[in-house]
Amino acid sequence: MISVGDFIADLLNPDLAFLPKAVLMAVMSSVVCGVIGCHVVLRGMAFIGDAVAHAVFPGLAVAFVLQGSLVLGGAVAGVATAVLVAVFSQNRRLREDTIIGVFFVAAFALGIVIISRAPGYAGSLQHFLFGSITGIPDEDVVIVAVGGTILLLGVFLLHKEFVAVSLDREMARSAGLPVLWLDLALYVMVTLAIVLSVQTIGNILVLALLITPAATARLLTDRLGMMMLLGPVLGATSAVVGLYLSWSLDLPAGGTIVLVSTAGFLLAWVLAPRHGLLVRKVRGRRAMGPVAVERVAVPAGG
Amino acid sequence: MTAVGTRVPVTREPGPPALQVTDLAVELGGRLVLHDTDLAVRAGELVGLIGPNGAGKTTLLRSVLGLVPTRSGTVQVDGRSGGAASSRIGYVPQRHEFAWDFPISVEDAVMSGRVRRVGWMRRPAVADYRAVRQALDRVRMTDLRRRVVGELSGGQRQRVLVARALALQPSVLLLDEPFTGLDVPTQELLTDLLVELCAEGGALLMTTHDLTGAMHTCSRLCLLNRTIVANGPPEELTDPDLWMRAFGITGGSPLLRALGLVQATA
Numbered sequence: 001m002i003s004v005g006d007f008i009a010d011l012l013n014p015d016l017a018f019l020p021k022a023v024l025m026a027v028m029s030s031v032v033c034g035v036i037g038c039h040v041v042l043r044g045m046a047f048i049g050d051a052v053a054h055a056v057f058p059g060l061a062v063a064f065v066l067q068g069s070l071v072l073g074g075a076v077a078g079v080a081t082a083v084l085v086a087v088f089s090q091n092r093r094l095r096e097d098t099i100i101g102v103f104f105v106a107a108f109a110l111g112i113v114i115i116s117r118a119p120g121y122a123g124s125l126q127h128f129l130f131g132s133i134t135g136i137p138d139e140d141v142v143i144v145a146v147g148g149t150i151l152l153l154g155v156f157l158l159h160k161e162f163v164a165v166s167l168d169r170e171m172a173r174s175a176g177l178p179v180l181w182l183d184l185a186l187y188v189m190v191t192l193a194i195v196l197s198v199q200t201i202g203n204i205l206v207l208a209l210l211i212t213p214a215a216t217a218r219l220l221t222d223r224l225g226m227m228m229l230l231g232p233v234l235g236a237t238s239a240v241v242g243l244y245l246s247w248s249l250d251l252p253a254g255g256t257i258v259l260v261s262t263a264g265f266l267l268a269w270v271l272a273p274r275h276g277l278l279v280r281k282v283r284g285r286r287a288m289g290p291v292a293v294e295r296v297a298v299p300a301g302g
Numbered sequence: 303m304t305a306v307g308t309r310v311p312v313t314r315e316p317g318p319p320a321l322q323v324t325d326l327a328v329e330l331g332g333r334l335v336l337h338d339t340d341l342a343v344r345a346g347e348l349v350g351l352i353g354p355n356g357a358g359k360t361t362l363l364r365s366v367l368g369l370v371p372t373r374s375g376t377v378q379v380d381g382r383s384g385g386a387a388s389s390r391i392g393y394v395p396q397r398h399e400f401a402w403d404f405p406i407s408v409e410d411a412v413m414s415g416r417v418r419r420v421g422w423m424r425r426p427a428v429a430d431y432r433a434v435r436q437a438l439d440r441v442r443m444t445d446l447r448r449r450v451v452g453e454l455s456g457g458q459r460q461r462v463l464v465a466r467a468l469a470l471q472p473s474v475l476l477l478d479e480p481f482t483g484l485d486v487p488t489q490e491l492l493t494d495l496l497v498e499l500c501a502e503g504g505a506l507l508m509t510t511h512d513l514t515g516a517m518h519t520c521s522r523l524c525l526l527n528r529t530i531v532a533n534g535p536p537e538e539l540t541d542p543d544l545w546m547r548a549f550g551i552t553g554g555s556p557l558l559r560a561l562g563l564v565q566a567t568a
Contacts, residue, residue, distance in 0.1 A: 042404055157423045164417040168400045171466070174367040174393050175418045176385065222405045222450040 002248040010247065021141060022133045022200075023243055026257060029197035030209055030235030032148040035155055036193045037214030037235075038228045039186060043166045047097055048085065049210045051104035052191045055081030057111035057203055060128050065118045071143050071195055078191035081107050086184050131202030131254040133243075144196045151192055154185070162186060163224070201254040208258040209235060212265050219268040219275060234264055318381055319344045320505035321366065321391075321474045326375030328358070328365050335361050338529050339375070343474060343505045348496055350520035351509045354549050357527045359509040363476050366507075367393055380473050389418070392467030394477040397459055402452050408462055409447040412437055415466035437468035441495060457488035464495065475499065477508035481515065493519050513561060 002010075011020050040049050059077025063070045081103055088103075089096040115125055155162075165172045165182050173179050190210070197206050213235035217227045242257030249256075270277045319342035326339040336358045343349050351359050364370045366377050368388045379387035392415075406414075412434045413426060420426050426434075438444045441461040446454070451462060460480055467475055477496075481489050489512075497519065500506055510516050516523060517536045525532040525539070525548035532544040539545075542553060542563045551557060558564045 042401075160414070160417050160420065161422075163404075163406070164414045166401060167404055167406070167411065167414050168395065170369070170395050170399050171393060171415070172417070174369055174388065174391075175415070175470075176388065177418060218405065222452070223407070224405045224410075227405055 004244070007244050007247060018134050018136070019247065021136055021138075022253065023240060025133060025136055025141060025144060025200050026239035026243055026253075027236045028144050028148050029193075029200045030213065030239040031232040032151055032193050033197055033206075033209035034213045034217075034232030034235035035152060035228055036189055037210040038217065038224070038231050039155070039162055039166065040190060040210055041214040041218055042224075043186075045190075046207070046211050047100055048082075048187065049190055049194070050207050051085065051100040052078045052082055052187070053194050053198075053203060053206050053210075054104045055107035056191070056195055056198060057108050057128065058114055059111075060198065060203070061111040061115040061118070064124055064128075065114060070199065071140070071147070074195040074198060075192060077107065077111075078195055079188050082187035082191050083184060086180065086187055127202075128198070129203050130252065131198070131200055131205070133200050133253045136199055140199060147192065147196050151189055151196075154189060158182065158185060201257060205254045205258050208261055212258070212261040213238065216261075216265045216268045219265075219272045222274065235261070238264055320380060321507065322376075322378040322381075323362075323366065324376045324378070326362070326365060326377070327373040328361055328370060329373045330361065330370065334373075334528070336365070336528060339526075341507075341524060341530060341533075343507050345473075345503045345505050346500050347521050348500045348506045348508070348519065350516035350523045351507060351526055352513060352516060352523055352548070353526035353531075357548075359526055360478060362526065363393075363478055363507075363509065366476060367391060389470075390473045392470050392472030392475045394460075394463045394467045394475065394480060396478050396482065397456070397463065400451075400459070400463065402454075402459065404451065406451055407448050408443055408451060408454070408465075409434055409438065411451050411462055412465045412469050415469045419470065433469045433471060434465075437465040440468055440499070441465040455488075456484055457491060460484065460488075460492060461495070468499075474505045474507065477506065479509050479511065481510055481512050489515065513557070517561060 010016050011023065013019075037049075040046060056074040056078040059073035059075065060070050061073075062068070062077070063073025066073075084103055085096070085099050088094075088099045115128075118124065161172075161177055161182055164175070164177060165179055169179055172182075193210065194206050197209050201209060214227070214231040216234050217230035220230055221227050238261035239257050242260040243253060245251060245260065246253040246256040268276070273279065321341070321343040323339060323341040326336055326341075327334065328336040339358075339362065341349075341362070351362065353359055361370060365372050368377075368384075376383055377387055379390040382390070400411075404411075413430065416426070416430050416433065420430055435444070438447050441464050443458065443461050443465055446458065451459070454462065464475075464477075464480075480492060480496075484492065493515070496506060496508070500521070508520075520536060522534060523532075523536055523539055524530055525544060527548045527550070531548040532539055532541075540563060542558050545551070545558060545561065545563060546553065546555075549555075549557065553564070
């Protein structure tokens with residue numbers, strides 16, 4: 001295992017130019033996903049994120065076969081699936097998660113069929129599924145930087161509308177907000193965040209960038225603003241620590257990042273200042289009983 | 303403030319009603335849920351909308367809000383219809399409609415009611431903060447304004463929802479079963495608040511299943527079963543026949559005895 005100092009030296013080594021690029025990509029993806037993930041976690045739409053992540057796959061496959069832009073292909077497929085889910089969910093006979101279950105497996109299956117027609121498909125399949133953070137072209141770095149900035153701007157501009165819909169759909173609708181369009185906008189943003197991050201971490205693990213840091217942030221604070229700040233910070237930290245461990249121990253980058261992020265989540269679960277396992281245990285003993293625990297809420301939020 | 307009685311006096315003055323529903327018919331899934339429904343609520347009135355499950359109470363509220371398409375009829379607020387009408391309505395939904403686990407403070411939750419007023423891509427202005435502050439004052443939640451909504455009791459949550467509706471400074475307040483799930487002292491606090499809002503010139507329409515409470519509190523009751531079966535001050539609705547028709551019950555029902563409409567047979 002190499003030291004942190006050696007890692008920094010490697011980052012600055014011009015022969016290892018792919019390494020700082022990998023760190024940059026992982027951090028940018030984590031920041032974008034960490035912010036958008038807060039909405040995903042609070043609205044309980046993790047399954048939609050999963051669906052979109054899988055649905056992106058046929059788009060990537062088509063782009064690969066046609067030698068086109070992976071980002072564009074993935075975005076088209078993901079957005080198409082997100083729109084299909086949103087529209088089909090208007091039929092109240094089937095629940096939304098059922099609709100998602102139908103479409104995302106279908107999209108993934110389509111991806112497998114398409115990519116099987118391409119030559120040398122086993123290797124590229126692995127790239128899609130697990131990411132290839134070390135072989136990223138420069139133009140993709142620019143795409144992620146620009147796309148990520150636009151996404152963050154969009155989330156910022158629609159923030160209070162998203163919150164109003166998450167809080168109370170009926171009220172939002174009666175106040176005259178276009179709820180369906182706002183849903184679509186959020187789905188599309190989730191899709192784009194996933195597409196931008198797929199190359200870093202792969203199709204299967206990308207959900208972790210979206211969900212885990214935001215979930216950890218939720219454990220640590222009761223304030224939405226703080227949560228949306230902590231999410232990207234935690235995500236970016238996990239990305240850097242994960243890449244360091246991956247580089248020094250020769251572990252797969254995506255998997256290591258996700259495991260570091262998960263470790264952070266477990267740590268927060270136990271040690272969170274207000275709702276952590278440890279605090280509850282201590283408080284429970286002091287206050288003698290679960291009823292009293294609710295009352296000992298400290299007014300100052302995180 | 304405490305000198306207000308628990309009963310809202312009957313308003314008999316003429317003048318245009320704050321809320322006017324005329325000849326409303328609503329079809330849901332090919333079934334006529336409401337027909338020939340006329341309803342008016344004036345400023346200073348607390349009108350109780352009463353009827354069995356499936357009578358169309360919630361549908362009536364939702365059509366007033368413009369959430370369900372109507373087959374015929376008009377809804378007017380302060381003499382206006384369409385979007386101008388719905389922006390003058392404050393809606394207090396049932397408590398379970400709100401995501402109480404959301405990490406948001408009381409004052410921000412109340413501000414979320416004004417999201418359309420604030421406008422797209424804009425931040426709340428001084429007028430918005432002032433409206434939120436006044437709404438919180440009126441429901442006496444100012445002290446708890448920084449509290450996270452998830453830590454509130456049932457009664458406090460109901461008051462947050464009322465404040466969120468009041469933050470729009472509406473002419474009409476619609477409340478969907480505000481008393482359901484509250485204990486008696488909390489119900490009484492809420493009743494006092496509603497009575498106060500009426501005394502300040504609000505027009506309130508609420509659905510409720512608490513019939514005896516409604517008899518006691520409301521200035522007027524509307525018995526609904528697909529259409530308005532009866533409409534008047536509680537003391538005028540003494541004909542057991544009306545209640546039997548509205549609720550589809552027989553003369554022996556304990557409900558009629560509970561309401562004091564028939565004497566218990568010895």
